[in-house]
Amino acid sequence: MNNCQERYSMIGQVKIKDVKSQDSKSQDDERQVPEIGAPTPANSAVTGGSPGDHRRRVHGGNIREAMERYGLSPGLGPGLGAVNIHDPGILDFSANINPLGLSRRVEAAIIENLPGITRYPDPECVELRRAIAEHLDISPANIIAGNGAVELVYLITKAARPRLAVVPCPTFSEYALAVESEGGAVKSVYLQPGRGFSIDVEEISSTLPGADILFICNPNNPTGNLWPREALLYIAGEAARTGTLVVVDEAFIDFIDDEKQGTVVGEVPRRKNLIVLRSMTKAFAMPGLRLGYAVCPSEMVQRLASLRDPWSVNSLAQVAGIEALRDRDYIMQTKELIRRERSFLYDGLASLPGVEAYRPEANFILARLVGSTTASATTAAAFTTATSTTTAAAPSAADLAGGLGRRGILIRDASSFDGLDETYFRVAVRTRPENERLLEALRDYLLTWM
Numbered sequence: 317m318n319n320c321q322e323r324y325s326m327i328g329q330v331k332i333k334d335v336k337s338q339d340s341k342s343q344d345d346e347r348q349v350p351e352i353g354a355p356t357p358a359n360s361a362v363t364g365g366s367p368g369d370h371r372r373r374v375h376g377g378n379i380r381e382a383m384e385r386y387g388l389s390p391g392l393g394p395g396l397g398a399v400n401i402h403d404p405g406i407l408d409f410s411a412n413i414n415p416l417g418l419s420r421r422v423e424a425a426i427i428e429n430l431p432g433i434t435r436y437p438d439p440e441c442v443e444l445r446r447a448i449a450e451h452l453d454i455s456p457a458n459i460i461a462g463n464g465a466v467e468l469v470y471l472i473t474k475a476a477r478p479r480l481a482v483v484p485c486p487t488f489s490e491y492a493l494a495v496e497s498e499g500g501a502v503k504s505v506y507l508q509p510g511r512g513f514s515i516d517v518e519e520i521s522s523t524l525p526g527a528d529i530l531f532i533c534n535p536n537n538p539t540g541n542l543w544p545r546e547a548l549l550y551i552a553g554e555a556a557r558t559g560t561l562v563v564v565d566e567a568f569i570d571f572i573d574d575e576k577q578g579t580v581v582g583e584v585p586r587r588k589n590l591i592v593l594r595s596m597t598k599a600f601a602m603p604g605l606r607l608g609y610a611v612c613p614s615e616m617v618q619r620l621a622s623l624r625d626p627w628s629v630n631s632l633a634q635v636a637g638i639e640a641l642r643d644r645d646y647i648m649q650t651k652e653l654i655r656r657e658r659s660f661l662y663d664g665l666a667s668l669p670g671v672e673a674y675r676p677e678a679n680f681i682l683a684r685l686v687g688s689t690t691a692s693a694t695t696a697a698a699f700t701t702a703t704s705t706t707t708a709a710a711p712s713a714a715d716l717a718g719g720l721g722r723r724g725i726l727i728r729d730a731s732s733f734d735g736l737d738e739t740y741f742r743v744a745v746r747t748r749p750e751n752e753r754l755l756e757a758l759r760d761y762l763l764t765w766m
Protein backbone atom coordinates (compact mmCIF):
# COMPACT_ATOMS: atom_id res chain seq x y z
CA MET A 317 0.00 0.00 0.00
CA ASN A 318 1.50 3.37 -0.92
CA ASN A 319 1.41 6.44 1.28
CA CYS A 320 -1.56 8.00 -0.43
CA GLN A 321 -3.62 4.85 -0.21
CA GLU A 322 -2.80 4.56 3.43
CA ARG A 323 -4.04 8.06 4.13
CA TYR A 324 -7.39 7.49 2.47
CA SER A 325 -8.06 4.10 3.90
CA MET A 326 -7.38 5.37 7.37
CA ILE A 327 -10.34 7.73 7.15
CA GLY A 328 -12.22 4.60 8.04
CA GLN A 329 -10.53 4.28 11.40
CA VAL A 330 -8.86 7.44 12.61
CA LYS A 331 -8.62 11.06 11.67
CA ILE A 332 -7.04 11.46 8.28
CA LYS A 333 -4.36 13.85 9.47
CA ASP A 334 -3.22 11.63 12.32
CA VAL A 335 -1.93 9.09 9.86
CA LYS A 336 1.24 10.01 8.09
CA SER A 337 4.11 7.94 6.94
CA GLN A 338 7.57 9.41 6.97
CA ASP A 339 7.31 10.44 3.34
CA SER A 340 3.90 11.96 3.43
CA LYS A 341 4.85 13.85 6.59
CA SER A 342 7.81 15.49 4.95
CA GLN A 343 5.67 16.18 1.88
CA ASP A 344 3.04 17.80 4.10
CA ASP A 345 5.67 19.81 5.91
CA GLU A 346 6.85 21.22 2.62
CA ARG A 347 3.37 22.14 1.47
CA GLN A 348 2.88 25.73 0.50
CA VAL A 349 -0.65 26.26 1.82
CA PRO A 350 -1.47 29.76 0.57
CA GLU A 351 -1.58 32.39 3.26
CA ILE A 352 -5.12 33.60 3.95
CA GLY A 353 -5.67 36.97 2.37
CA ALA A 354 -2.45 36.80 0.35
CA PRO A 355 -2.67 37.94 -3.28
CA THR A 356 -3.69 35.07 -5.52
CA PRO A 357 -3.77 34.57 -9.28
CA ALA A 358 -6.80 36.10 -11.01
CA ASN A 359 -8.38 32.73 -11.74
CA SER A 360 -8.26 31.47 -8.18
CA ALA A 361 -8.68 32.69 -4.62
CA VAL A 362 -8.24 31.28 -1.15
CA THR A 363 -10.78 32.04 1.56
CA GLY A 364 -11.85 30.69 4.92
CA GLY A 365 -9.71 29.09 7.57
CA SER A 366 -10.14 32.19 9.70
CA PRO A 367 -13.14 33.28 11.75
CA GLY A 368 -13.50 36.52 9.76
CA ASP A 369 -14.60 34.83 6.55
CA HIS A 370 -18.34 34.38 6.23
CA ARG A 371 -20.03 33.09 3.13
CA ARG A 372 -23.69 33.71 2.64
CA ARG A 373 -25.94 30.65 2.57
CA VAL A 374 -28.35 31.22 -0.31
CA HIS A 375 -30.37 28.52 -2.03
CA GLY A 376 -33.34 28.29 -4.35
CA GLY A 377 -36.62 26.72 -3.32
CA ASN A 378 -37.22 28.67 -0.11
CA ILE A 379 -40.95 29.13 -0.65
CA ARG A 380 -41.69 30.58 2.78
CA GLU A 381 -39.01 33.25 2.38
CA ALA A 382 -40.14 34.06 -1.17
CA MET A 383 -43.75 34.46 -0.06
CA GLU A 384 -42.74 36.91 2.63
CA ARG A 385 -40.41 38.81 0.33
CA TYR A 386 -42.85 39.14 -2.56
CA GLY A 387 -46.01 39.52 -0.50
CA LEU A 388 -47.58 36.32 -1.84
CA SER A 389 -50.35 34.77 0.18
CA PRO A 390 -49.71 31.24 1.36
CA GLY A 391 -52.23 28.48 0.87
CA LEU A 392 -51.66 26.67 4.10
CA GLY A 393 -52.30 23.02 4.68
CA PRO A 394 -55.02 22.03 7.12
CA GLY A 395 -54.14 23.00 10.66
CA LEU A 396 -50.40 23.02 10.12
CA GLY A 397 -49.74 26.71 9.67
CA ALA A 398 -46.58 27.88 7.99
CA VAL A 399 -44.84 24.52 8.19
CA ASN A 400 -47.08 23.15 5.47
CA ILE A 401 -46.90 25.71 2.72
CA HIS A 402 -48.87 24.33 -0.15
CA ASP A 403 -49.56 26.79 -2.87
CA PRO A 404 -50.02 25.48 -6.36
CA GLY A 405 -50.28 29.11 -7.51
CA ILE A 406 -46.53 29.55 -7.17
CA LEU A 407 -44.29 28.44 -10.00
CA ASP A 408 -40.91 27.53 -8.62
CA PHE A 409 -38.04 27.61 -11.11
CA SER A 410 -35.56 28.44 -8.36
CA ALA A 411 -35.03 24.84 -7.18
CA ASN A 412 -34.08 22.11 -9.65
CA ILE A 413 -36.70 19.52 -8.77
CA ASN A 414 -38.29 16.93 -11.05
CA PRO A 415 -41.42 18.64 -12.47
CA LEU A 416 -43.26 15.31 -12.62
CA GLY A 417 -43.70 15.58 -8.86
CA LEU A 418 -43.68 12.64 -6.50
CA SER A 419 -43.92 9.22 -8.17
CA ARG A 420 -47.34 7.64 -7.53
CA ARG A 421 -45.61 4.47 -6.38
CA VAL A 422 -43.46 6.40 -3.90
CA GLU A 423 -46.51 8.25 -2.61
CA ALA A 424 -48.37 4.98 -2.10
CA ALA A 425 -45.37 3.45 -0.31
CA ILE A 426 -45.12 6.43 2.03
CA ILE A 427 -48.82 6.26 2.90
CA GLU A 428 -48.69 2.52 3.39
CA ASN A 429 -45.70 2.78 5.70
CA LEU A 430 -46.88 5.77 7.69
CA PRO A 431 -47.83 3.64 10.72
CA GLY A 432 -44.16 2.57 10.86
CA ILE A 433 -43.10 5.98 12.17
CA THR A 434 -44.05 4.77 15.64
CA ARG A 435 -40.82 2.73 15.52
CA TYR A 436 -37.21 3.84 15.10
CA PRO A 437 -35.86 3.70 11.58
CA ASP A 438 -33.14 1.18 10.70
CA PRO A 439 -29.97 3.12 11.59
CA GLU A 440 -27.97 1.19 9.00
CA CYS A 441 -30.56 1.57 6.23
CA VAL A 442 -29.87 -2.01 5.16
CA GLU A 443 -32.80 -2.46 2.74
CA LEU A 444 -32.27 0.91 1.17
CA ARG A 445 -28.53 0.31 0.74
CA ARG A 446 -29.32 -3.04 -0.89
CA ALA A 447 -31.68 -1.35 -3.34
CA ILE A 448 -29.08 1.32 -4.17
CA ALA A 449 -26.39 -1.35 -4.52
CA GLU A 450 -28.55 -3.26 -6.99
CA HIS A 451 -29.34 -0.08 -8.91
CA LEU A 452 -25.64 0.79 -9.24
CA ASP A 453 -24.22 -2.72 -9.35
CA ILE A 454 -21.96 -1.94 -6.40
CA SER A 455 -21.64 -3.60 -3.00
CA PRO A 456 -23.85 -2.25 -0.16
CA ALA A 457 -20.61 -2.13 1.86
CA ASN A 458 -19.61 0.87 -0.27
CA ILE A 459 -22.80 2.81 0.42
CA ILE A 460 -23.89 5.14 3.20
CA ALA A 461 -27.28 6.85 3.12
CA GLY A 462 -27.76 10.40 4.36
CA ASN A 463 -30.37 12.96 5.25
CA GLY A 464 -29.95 14.46 1.79
CA ALA A 465 -26.62 14.57 -0.04
CA VAL A 466 -25.79 17.69 1.88
CA GLU A 467 -25.53 15.81 5.19
CA LEU A 468 -22.83 13.70 3.54
CA VAL A 469 -20.94 16.77 2.30
CA TYR A 470 -20.64 17.86 5.93
CA LEU A 471 -19.89 14.36 7.25
CA ILE A 472 -17.11 13.73 4.75
CA THR A 473 -15.62 17.11 5.52
CA LYS A 474 -15.84 16.44 9.24
CA ALA A 475 -14.04 13.11 8.76
CA ALA A 476 -11.35 14.52 6.49
CA ARG A 477 -10.80 17.79 8.45
CA PRO A 478 -9.18 19.42 5.43
CA ARG A 479 -6.73 22.24 5.93
CA LEU A 480 -7.09 23.14 2.28
CA ALA A 481 -9.85 22.27 -0.16
CA VAL A 482 -9.96 22.96 -3.89
CA VAL A 483 -13.33 23.94 -5.32
CA PRO A 484 -13.88 24.78 -9.00
CA CYS A 485 -16.30 27.73 -9.06
CA PRO A 486 -19.04 28.72 -9.57
CA THR A 487 -20.55 25.70 -7.87
CA PHE A 488 -22.79 24.51 -5.04
CA SER A 489 -21.85 26.71 -2.07
CA GLU A 490 -22.13 24.07 0.65
CA TYR A 491 -18.73 22.51 -0.18
CA ALA A 492 -16.92 25.68 0.82
CA LEU A 493 -19.24 26.26 3.79
CA ALA A 494 -18.57 22.73 5.06
CA VAL A 495 -14.81 23.15 4.75
CA GLU A 496 -14.89 26.51 6.49
CA SER A 497 -17.08 25.11 9.26
CA GLU A 498 -14.19 22.73 10.04
CA GLY A 499 -11.69 25.60 10.02
CA GLY A 500 -10.25 24.73 6.59
CA ALA A 501 -9.34 27.12 3.79
CA VAL A 502 -10.90 26.97 0.33
CA LYS A 503 -9.05 27.55 -2.89
CA SER A 504 -11.63 28.55 -5.49
CA VAL A 505 -10.54 27.84 -9.05
CA TYR A 506 -12.67 30.01 -11.31
CA LEU A 507 -14.15 28.41 -14.41
CA GLN A 508 -14.25 30.89 -17.27
CA PRO A 509 -17.61 32.01 -18.75
CA GLY A 510 -15.83 32.69 -22.06
CA ARG A 511 -15.01 28.99 -22.20
CA GLY A 512 -18.53 27.94 -21.29
CA PHE A 513 -17.37 27.20 -17.71
CA SER A 514 -15.63 24.08 -18.98
CA ILE A 515 -13.15 22.30 -16.77
CA ASP A 516 -9.43 22.61 -17.43
CA VAL A 517 -7.96 19.36 -16.13
CA GLU A 518 -4.39 20.68 -16.12
CA GLU A 519 -5.37 23.77 -14.20
CA ILE A 520 -7.30 21.77 -11.59
CA SER A 521 -4.46 19.22 -11.35
CA SER A 522 -1.94 21.99 -10.77
CA THR A 523 -3.84 23.13 -7.67
CA LEU A 524 -3.80 19.68 -6.03
CA PRO A 525 -0.39 19.61 -4.31
CA GLY A 526 -1.11 20.65 -0.71
CA ALA A 527 -4.87 20.14 -1.03
CA ASP A 528 -6.56 17.58 1.23
CA ILE A 529 -9.85 17.45 -0.63
CA LEU A 530 -11.25 18.42 -4.03
CA PHE A 531 -14.98 18.88 -4.60
CA ILE A 532 -16.32 18.51 -8.12
CA CYS A 533 -19.99 18.87 -8.97
CA ASN A 534 -20.94 16.91 -12.09
CA PRO A 535 -23.12 18.03 -13.77
CA ASN A 536 -22.17 21.32 -12.22
CA ASN A 537 -24.68 23.50 -10.41
CA PRO A 538 -25.29 26.28 -11.55
CA THR A 539 -23.50 26.13 -14.91
CA GLY A 540 -25.22 22.97 -16.10
CA ASN A 541 -22.23 21.37 -17.81
CA LEU A 542 -21.31 17.74 -17.58
CA TRP A 543 -17.60 17.12 -17.42
CA PRO A 544 -16.45 13.98 -19.23
CA ARG A 545 -15.68 11.03 -17.00
CA GLU A 546 -12.22 10.69 -18.60
CA ALA A 547 -11.38 14.20 -17.35
CA LEU A 548 -12.52 13.35 -13.84
CA LEU A 549 -10.63 10.08 -13.80
CA TYR A 550 -7.48 11.85 -14.95
CA ILE A 551 -7.90 14.36 -12.10
CA ALA A 552 -8.60 11.54 -9.61
CA GLY A 553 -5.38 9.87 -10.76
CA GLU A 554 -3.42 13.08 -10.21
CA ALA A 555 -5.13 13.50 -6.84
CA ALA A 556 -3.99 10.01 -5.81
CA ARG A 557 -0.42 11.21 -6.27
CA THR A 558 -0.92 14.32 -4.14
CA GLY A 559 -2.87 12.55 -1.38
CA THR A 560 -6.07 14.47 -2.19
CA LEU A 561 -9.49 13.00 -1.58
CA VAL A 562 -11.83 13.63 -4.55
CA VAL A 563 -15.55 14.07 -3.89
CA VAL A 564 -17.66 14.03 -7.06
CA ASP A 565 -21.18 15.26 -6.40
CA GLU A 566 -23.53 13.66 -8.94
CA ALA A 567 -26.69 15.15 -7.41
CA PHE A 568 -28.10 15.92 -10.88
CA ILE A 569 -26.72 12.99 -12.88
CA ASP A 570 -30.15 11.32 -13.19
CA PHE A 571 -31.26 14.17 -15.46
CA ILE A 572 -28.51 13.55 -18.00
CA ASP A 573 -29.47 11.78 -21.25
CA ASP A 574 -26.84 9.11 -20.87
CA GLU A 575 -25.50 9.19 -17.35
CA LYS A 576 -22.85 6.59 -18.19
CA GLN A 577 -21.00 9.34 -20.08
CA GLY A 578 -20.48 11.29 -16.92
CA THR A 579 -20.69 9.09 -13.86
CA VAL A 580 -17.57 7.81 -12.12
CA VAL A 581 -19.53 5.79 -9.56
CA GLY A 582 -18.31 2.46 -10.94
CA GLU A 583 -14.72 3.54 -10.28
CA VAL A 584 -15.14 3.90 -6.52
CA PRO A 585 -14.31 0.29 -5.57
CA ARG A 586 -11.13 0.51 -7.66
CA ARG A 587 -9.83 3.70 -6.05
CA LYS A 588 -8.99 4.74 -2.53
CA ASN A 589 -9.42 8.48 -2.98
CA LEU A 590 -12.79 8.74 -4.69
CA ILE A 591 -16.23 9.38 -3.20
CA VAL A 592 -19.38 9.87 -5.28
CA LEU A 593 -22.39 11.66 -3.85
CA ARG A 594 -25.93 11.21 -5.12
CA SER A 595 -29.12 12.99 -4.12
CA MET A 596 -32.58 11.46 -4.32
CA THR A 597 -34.36 14.70 -3.52
CA LYS A 598 -34.13 16.22 -7.00
CA ALA A 599 -34.67 13.35 -9.45
CA PHE A 600 -37.48 11.89 -7.30
CA ALA A 601 -39.00 15.21 -6.23
CA MET A 602 -38.76 14.76 -2.48
CA PRO A 603 -36.55 17.55 -1.11
CA GLY A 604 -38.85 17.84 1.90
CA LEU A 605 -38.30 14.18 2.84
CA ARG A 606 -34.46 14.39 2.54
CA LEU A 607 -32.50 11.49 1.08
CA GLY A 608 -29.08 11.08 -0.48
CA TYR A 609 -26.18 8.66 -0.40
CA ALA A 610 -22.44 8.42 -0.80
CA VAL A 611 -20.58 5.67 -2.59
CA CYS A 612 -17.17 5.45 -0.98
CA PRO A 613 -14.38 3.05 -0.09
CA SER A 614 -15.89 0.56 2.36
CA GLU A 615 -13.52 1.52 5.21
CA MET A 616 -15.05 5.00 5.20
CA VAL A 617 -18.64 3.86 5.65
CA GLN A 618 -18.26 2.97 9.34
CA ARG A 619 -16.18 6.02 10.07
CA LEU A 620 -18.75 8.36 8.50
CA ALA A 621 -21.63 6.59 10.25
CA SER A 622 -19.90 7.00 13.61
CA LEU A 623 -19.73 10.77 13.20
CA ARG A 624 -23.43 11.48 13.07
CA ASP A 625 -26.62 10.77 14.91
CA PRO A 626 -27.84 7.19 14.40
CA TRP A 627 -31.27 7.91 12.90
CA SER A 628 -30.61 10.75 10.48
CA VAL A 629 -32.42 8.92 7.64
CA ASN A 630 -36.04 8.55 8.69
CA SER A 631 -38.11 5.45 7.93
CA LEU A 632 -40.34 7.09 5.31
CA ALA A 633 -37.30 8.34 3.42
CA GLN A 634 -35.87 4.81 3.44
CA VAL A 635 -39.12 3.33 2.10
CA ALA A 636 -39.46 6.11 -0.48
CA GLY A 637 -35.90 5.57 -1.70
CA ILE A 638 -36.42 1.85 -2.22
CA GLU A 639 -39.66 2.34 -4.12
CA ALA A 640 -38.25 5.24 -6.18
CA LEU A 641 -35.45 3.08 -7.54
CA ARG A 642 -37.98 0.40 -8.54
CA ASP A 643 -40.12 2.85 -10.50
CA ARG A 644 -38.38 2.49 -13.85
CA ASP A 645 -41.27 4.12 -15.77
CA TYR A 646 -40.96 7.28 -13.71
CA ILE A 647 -37.20 7.37 -14.28
CA MET A 648 -37.66 6.95 -18.06
CA GLN A 649 -40.43 9.56 -18.21
CA THR A 650 -38.24 11.99 -16.31
CA LYS A 651 -35.36 11.63 -18.74
CA GLU A 652 -37.67 12.05 -21.74
CA LEU A 653 -39.41 15.11 -20.31
CA ILE A 654 -36.16 16.80 -19.33
CA ARG A 655 -34.53 16.10 -22.70
CA ARG A 656 -37.45 17.68 -24.56
CA GLU A 657 -38.08 20.61 -22.24
CA ARG A 658 -34.43 21.49 -21.69
CA SER A 659 -34.03 22.10 -25.37
CA PHE A 660 -37.34 24.01 -25.61
CA LEU A 661 -36.49 26.25 -22.67
CA TYR A 662 -32.91 26.82 -23.80
CA ASP A 663 -34.07 27.89 -27.28
CA GLY A 664 -36.72 30.12 -25.72
CA LEU A 665 -34.24 31.79 -23.36
CA ALA A 666 -31.60 32.23 -26.04
CA SER A 667 -34.11 34.01 -28.26
CA LEU A 668 -35.12 36.55 -25.60
CA PRO A 669 -33.81 40.08 -26.05
CA GLY A 670 -30.89 40.81 -23.73
CA VAL A 671 -30.44 37.22 -22.56
CA GLU A 672 -27.48 34.93 -23.09
CA ALA A 673 -28.04 31.29 -22.11
CA TYR A 674 -25.45 28.62 -21.44
CA ARG A 675 -26.08 25.30 -23.12
CA PRO A 676 -27.35 22.92 -20.42
CA GLU A 677 -26.94 19.20 -19.91
CA ALA A 678 -28.88 18.81 -16.68
CA ASN A 679 -32.35 20.00 -15.57
CA PHE A 680 -31.53 23.68 -15.12
CA ILE A 681 -30.19 26.51 -17.25
CA LEU A 682 -27.79 29.30 -16.38
CA ALA A 683 -28.41 32.54 -18.21
CA ARG A 684 -27.17 36.11 -18.16
CA LEU A 685 -28.69 39.52 -18.73
CA VAL A 686 -26.65 41.48 -21.21
CA GLY A 687 -26.60 44.99 -22.64
CA SER A 688 -27.92 48.31 -21.58
CA THR A 689 -31.50 49.28 -22.33
CA THR A 690 -33.95 52.13 -22.10
CA ALA A 691 -36.89 51.65 -19.78
CA SER A 692 -40.42 52.77 -20.36
CA ALA A 693 -41.50 54.13 -17.01
CA THR A 694 -45.15 53.21 -17.26
CA THR A 695 -44.74 49.62 -18.33
CA ALA A 696 -41.71 48.99 -16.14
CA ALA A 697 -43.71 50.16 -13.15
CA ALA A 698 -45.93 47.12 -13.57
CA PHE A 699 -42.98 45.01 -12.53
CA THR A 700 -40.80 47.35 -10.51
CA THR A 701 -41.13 50.27 -8.18
CA ALA A 702 -39.63 52.63 -10.81
CA THR A 703 -42.00 55.50 -11.62
CA SER A 704 -40.14 58.21 -13.49
CA THR A 705 -36.95 56.97 -15.08
CA THR A 706 -36.94 56.58 -18.82
CA THR A 707 -33.41 55.33 -19.30
CA ALA A 708 -31.92 52.53 -17.28
CA ALA A 709 -29.05 50.13 -17.24
CA ALA A 710 -30.00 46.55 -17.98
CA PRO A 711 -31.83 45.04 -15.03
CA SER A 712 -29.86 42.90 -12.64
CA ALA A 713 -30.77 39.29 -11.95
CA ALA A 714 -32.09 40.49 -8.58
CA ASP A 715 -34.41 42.98 -10.38
CA LEU A 716 -35.58 40.20 -12.64
CA ALA A 717 -36.12 37.76 -9.78
CA GLY A 718 -38.09 40.45 -7.92
CA GLY A 719 -40.19 41.36 -10.97
CA LEU A 720 -41.16 37.75 -11.60
CA GLY A 721 -41.41 36.88 -7.91
CA ARG A 722 -44.12 39.45 -7.37
CA ARG A 723 -46.05 37.57 -10.07
CA GLY A 724 -45.61 34.27 -8.31
CA ILE A 725 -42.79 32.97 -10.52
CA LEU A 726 -39.58 32.17 -8.65
CA ILE A 727 -36.21 32.08 -10.39
CA ARG A 728 -32.75 31.85 -8.85
CA ASP A 729 -30.78 35.10 -8.78
CA ALA A 730 -27.38 33.43 -9.24
CA SER A 731 -25.24 36.40 -8.20
CA SER A 732 -24.52 34.81 -4.82
CA PHE A 733 -22.49 32.03 -6.48
CA ASP A 734 -18.79 32.66 -6.02
CA GLY A 735 -17.54 33.44 -9.53
CA LEU A 736 -20.75 34.91 -10.96
CA ASP A 737 -21.85 38.54 -10.99
CA GLU A 738 -25.20 40.30 -10.63
CA THR A 739 -26.22 39.56 -14.23
CA TYR A 740 -26.61 35.78 -13.81
CA PHE A 741 -29.78 33.85 -13.11
CA ARG A 742 -30.70 30.17 -13.16
CA VAL A 743 -33.98 28.50 -14.00
CA ALA A 744 -35.10 24.90 -13.58
CA VAL A 745 -36.50 22.94 -16.51
CA ARG A 746 -40.19 22.24 -15.88
CA THR A 747 -43.21 21.10 -17.89
CA ARG A 748 -44.15 22.69 -21.23
CA PRO A 749 -47.03 24.87 -19.94
CA GLU A 750 -44.85 26.03 -17.03
CA ASN A 751 -41.87 26.75 -19.25
CA GLU A 752 -44.14 28.71 -21.59
CA ARG A 753 -45.42 30.78 -18.67
CA LEU A 754 -41.86 31.51 -17.60
CA LEU A 755 -40.77 32.56 -21.09
CA GLU A 756 -43.82 34.77 -21.48
CA ALA A 757 -43.21 36.47 -18.14
CA LEU A 758 -39.52 36.94 -18.94
CA ARG A 759 -40.36 38.42 -22.34
CA ASP A 760 -42.88 40.81 -20.81
CA TYR A 761 -40.44 41.86 -18.14
CA LEU A 762 -37.53 42.38 -20.50
CA LEU A 763 -39.63 44.34 -23.02
CA THR A 764 -40.41 46.86 -20.31
CA TRP A 765 -36.70 47.66 -20.19
CA MET A 766 -36.27 48.22 -23.92
Ligand SMILES: Cc1ncc(COP(=O)(O)O)c(C=O)c1O
Pocket residue numbers: 463464465466467488533537565567568594595596597598603606607608
Ligand atom coordinates in the same frame (compact mmCIF):
# COMPACT_ATOMS: atom_id res chain seq x y z
C1 LIG B 1 -24.97 20.09 -6.36
C2 LIG B 1 -25.84 19.82 -5.20
N1 LIG B 1 -25.52 18.83 -4.37
C3 LIG B 1 -26.29 18.53 -3.29
C4 LIG B 1 -27.41 19.27 -3.02
C5 LIG B 1 -28.23 18.91 -1.83
O1 LIG B 1 -28.99 17.80 -2.13
P1 LIG B 1 -29.93 17.15 -1.03
O2 LIG B 1 -31.27 17.79 -1.14
O3 LIG B 1 -29.95 15.70 -1.39
O4 LIG B 1 -29.28 17.40 0.30
C6 LIG B 1 -27.78 20.32 -3.85
C7 LIG B 1 -28.97 21.11 -3.57
O5 LIG B 1 -29.30 22.02 -4.27
C8 LIG B 1 -26.97 20.60 -4.97
O6 LIG B 1 -27.26 21.59 -5.81
